[in-house]
Amino acid sequence: xxxxxxxxxxxxxxxxxxxxxxxxxxxxxxxxxxxxxxxxxxxxxxxxxxxxxxxxxxxxxxxxxxxxxxxxxxxxxxxxxxxxxxxxxxxxxxxxxxxxxxxxxxxxxxxxxxxxxxxxxxxxxxxxxxxxxxxxxxxxxxxxxxxxxxxxxxxxxxxxxxxxxxxxxxx
Numbered sequence: 001x002x003x004x005x006x007x008x009x010x011x012x013x014x015x016x017x018x019x020x021x022x023x024x025x026x027x028x029x030x031x032x033x034x035x036x037x038x039x040x041x042x043x044x045x046x047x048x049x050x051x052x053x054x055x056x057x058x059x060x061x062x063x064x065x066x067x068x069x070x071x072x073x074x075x076x077x078x079x080x081x082x083x084x085x086x087x088x089x090x091x092x093x094x095x096x097x098x099x100x101x102x103x104x105x106x107x108x109x110x111x112x113x114x115x116x117x118x119x120x121x122x123x124x125x126x127x128x129x130x131x132x133x134x135x136x137x138x139x140x141x142x143x144x145x146x147x148x149x150x151x152x153x154x155x156x157x158x159x160x161x162x163x164x165x166x167x168x169x170x171x
Contacts, residue, residue: 055133058149059142068136076129080122087118130154 056066094111130150137143 055149059137059145061136061142065136065138069133072129072132072136076125076132080125083118083122083125087115087122090115090118 052066052070055061055069059065061069090111093106094108094115097106097108100106134143134146137146
C-alpha cells in the first residue's frame with residue numbers, strides 16, 4: 001500500500017510541475033514581447049527561384065533572358081514597393097481620422113485622390129513591366145506563350161496592394 005501511495009504522490013508532483021511549466025510558457029508567449037517589439041517580416045526577394053525557373057522552362061529562355069528577367073523584376077518590385085508604401089501611408093492617415101469630427105488640414109477626398117493616382121501609377125508601372133518581360137522573348141513562339149501565361153496567371157491574381165486584412169466578407 002505504501003508503494004502505491006508513493007507512486008500517487010510522485011504522479012501528483014509531476015502533474016503540478018508540468019502545469020507550472022505550461023503556465024510559464026504561456027506567460028512568455030503572451031507577455032514576452034510587446035507589440036512594439038515585433039518586427040515586420042523580412043523583405044522577400046522579388047521573384048523566388050521557382051518563379052524564375054517557371055518562366056525559363058515555360059518560355060524556353062536561355063541564361064541571358066533569365067538574367068534579364070531577374071534584373072527588370074528587381075527594378076519593378078523596388079519601384080512598386082515604394083508606391084505601395086505611399087498608398088498604405090495615405091490609407092493610414094485616412095482611417096486614423098475616421099472618428100475625427102473636425103478634419104482640420106485633412107481632406108478625405110484629396111487623400112483618396114492621391115491613393116487613386118498612386119494606384120494608377122502602379123498599374124502603369126505593371127503594364128510596362130510586362131512589356132519589358134515580353135521584350136525579353138526573342139521569338140514569336142515565346143511571345144505567344146508569355147501572352148497566354150499573362151492572361152492565365154496574372155490577370156486573375158490578387159495584387160499586393162489589394163490584399164485584404166481582417167475577416168472575410170460574408171456571402
